[in-house]
Amino acid sequence: GAVVSQHPSRVICKSGTSVKIECRSLDFQATTMFWYRQFPKKSLMLMATSNEGSKATYEQGVEKDKFLINHASLTLSTLTVTSAHPEDSSFYICSAVKTEAFFGQGTRLTVV
Amino acid sequence: GENVEQHPSTLSVQEGDSAVIKCTYSDSASNYFPWYKQELGKGPQLIIDIRSNVGEKKDQRIAVTLNKTAKHFSLHITETQPEDSAVYFCAASIGGGSYIPTFGRGTSLIVHP
Numbered sequence: 001g002a003v004v005s006q007h008p009s010r011v012i013c014k015s016g017t018s019v020k021i022e023c024r025s026l027d028f029q030a031t032t033m034f035w036y037r038q039f040p041k042k043s044l045m046l047m048a049t050s051n052e053g054s055k056a057t058y059e060q061g062v063e064k065d066k067f068l069i070n071h072a073s074l075t076l077s078t079l080t081v082t083s084a085h086p087e088d089s090s091f092y093i094c095s096a097v098k099t100e101a102f103f104g105q106g107t108r109l110t111v112v
Numbered sequence: 113g114e115n116v117e118q119h120p121s122t123l124s125v126q127e128g129d130s131a132v133i134k135c136t137y138s139d140s141a142s143n144y145f146p147w148y149k150q151e152l153g154k155g156p157q158l159i160i161d162i163r164s165n166v167g168e169k170k171d172q173r174i175a176v177t178l179n180k181t182a183k184h185f186s187l188h189i190t191e192t193q194p195e196d197s198a199v200y201f202c203a204a205s206i207g208g209g210s211y212i213p214t215f216g217r218g219t220s221l222i223v224h225p
Contacts, residue, residue: 004155006155034212041218041220042217042218043201043215043216043217043218044156044201044215046212049212091153093155093156095155100144100146100158100161101146101158101213102158103148103155103156103157103158104155105154105155106153106154106155108153
């Protein structure tokens with residue numbers, strides 16, 4: 001199957017700082033990538049759809065100014081959590097679609 | 113929009129037994145049904161999928177069945193092994209164009225040695 005690489009796998013940051021998470025499709029081009037958030041023992045919650053060369057589409061209730069998404073190339077999308085707070089601590093996962101959706105390995109964000 | 117229900121939320125079996133996870137969906141336009149396995153601290157991995165033009169698909173110990181009329185699909189794992197222990201998610205989507213799967217809530221499968 002296709003490979004989607006997400007980096008970093010774990011990050012700890014202080015409240016008020018910003019954190020950038022990268023999602024790369026390593027062996028295919030993805031015009032669309034998706035960002036999910038997952039709470040412990042819960043399913044994946046779609047946050048936004050990242051479109052190459054255009055603005056991301058955010059799901060209802062997701063603050064676009066807090067979760068900045070940039071999809072500058074066909075193989076890279078980034079999610080920046082701005083002015084992070086402890087309640088932003090979570091597991092963030094990206095996916096890219098080839099013929100099916102392939103997921104990154106996830107990023108565990110802890111805000112202290 | 114699409115709604116996917118998944119049962120059970122937890123499934124505990126003995127090694128060697130079979131495990132069955134069931135999902136239902138609401139949108140008759142959905143035509144693509146993947147299953148993902150998620151191990152602790154990792155992203156979901158696609159393990160098998162089925163499209164609406166077939167009723168069953170098998171890959172070694174894993175099989176998926178689809179009943180379009182009843183709008184339900186199931187994952188079957190035979191001869192379970194401890195390494196099968198993980199959270200399994202079903203999903204439904206309309207393939208082609210913008211692909212946004214709707215996920216079930218997940219099933220935590222525990223295989224006891």
